[in-house]
Amino acid sequence: MANMNEPSKIVIVTGGSRGIGKSIAINAGKRGLGVILTYNSQAESGNAVAEEINKSGGKAVALRLDTGISASFDDFVKQVTAILNEKWNRNTFDYLVNNAGIAQRSLIKDTTEEIFDQLVNVNLKGVFFLSQKLLPLIVDGGQIINISSGLARFAFPGSAVYGALKAGLEGLTRYFAKEYGQRKIRVNSVAPGAIDTEFGGGKGDEEHRRQIATAAALGRLGEADDVGLFVASMLSDDSRFVNAQRIEVGGGIMI
Ligand SMILES: NC(=O)c1ccc[n+]([C@@H]2O[C@H](COP(=O)([O-])OP(=O)(O)OC[C@H]3O[C@@H](n4cnc5c(N)ncnc54)[C@H](OP(=O)(O)O)[C@@H]3O)[C@@H](O)[C@H]2O)c1
Structure with a gap:
């Protein structure tokens, strides 16, 4: 529960309309943060x-944003x-x-x-330029979290470009952390393992799901x-000395 004497902190979550981004937005709201979430196709x-x-006492707004179209970012910042x-x-x-992503x-x-x-525009170029354009609005001492993937560490056929x-993106995380450390802005990446969402068309038939699970x-x-x-738990000063890190949240996948 947020301290009522302190003004609430505010988070922007891209791709907050479904899946992991939705969960980040809702759990940030439960922790008392103000939330600006974005959707692309599903208003x-x-x-x-x-x-x-x-409805549950928080404060949130949804805005449309296609992170694959960097020419739209100036308007989004406005x-x-x-x-x-x-x-x-x-x-x-x-x-x-920076959660929005496609596979x-x-x-x-x-x-x-x-x-x-298409994959470059949303998963890398969009993250770079959106962060660049929003950084003047981020408070000194704030934080950027980039949602990466286990596939950045291990290889599955069919995921070469995405991985x-x-x-x-994990490389950019370290570079942004280096250049914005003087403003005390931390930049970390969180790499989910196999998460049961509609991402990339979902996790397929039962046999495939069982294989991934094991x-x-x-x-x-x-x-x-x-x-x-x-991710919502990282949006506080409790993680104040965690910087330029890759943290995998995958139940110990491919170890
Ligand atoms: N699920 C997994 O197994 C898994 C594993 C590792 C990493 N990840 C990463 O986790 C992140 C979220 O994945 P998810 O599983 O939650 O996916 P998801 O269920 O497919 O949701 C994707 C979200 O991103 C938004 N989005 C898609 N294309 C966009 C675009 N061009 N511009 C802006 N927003 C866009 C969607 O908005 P609309 O619905 O409004 O179009 C939706 O809110 C991604 O970065 C993904 O790479 C996922």
């Missing part, structure tokens, strides 16, 4: 998440600035969670430039809340 789901937080002012009487926020399974021999570019981009020492697929609860 109804995004607004429903904001409503759920507002919208965020207006909302911060209107809703929280602030012109800054505290935490950015498209494709063996190397079948991967087209179009697939490659390489998530590894790139790859984790805990012997099961993760749920969105397994990651959401952890």
